[in-house]
Amino acid sequence: MNIQPLEPVHSPDPRTTILFEISGVPGISGYGELSYKCPSCEAILLKNIYAVHMARIVFRCPSCGGLSRMQPAVGKPESP
Ligand SMILES: [Zn+2]
Numbered sequence: 719m720n721i722q723p724l725e726p727v728h729s730p731d732p733r734t735t736i737l738f739e740i741s742g743v744p745g746i747s748g749y750g751e752l753s754y755k756c757p758s759c760e761a762i763l764l765k766n767i768y769a770v771h772m773a774r775i776v777f778r779c780p781s782c783g784g785l786s787r788m789q790p791a792v793g794k795p796e797s798p
Pocket of ligand 1: 756757758759760761779780781782783784
């Protein structure tokens, strides 16, 4: 399984950020190729998802309360 750490977020802008309150672990589970863990406590927050679908969402970890989000280009080089 490909598990990436999420990018820590310290002060998300409420005007442009969607905050997803995760209530359990994993918070989201699907059929994609990537899993993401909390950068602070390493709880698996997102399991088997497609990164592009939720790139603008900030997640709140149910274990430590930390905020984090996907990095825009994790695992893929920028396209020219
Ligand atoms: Zn955490």
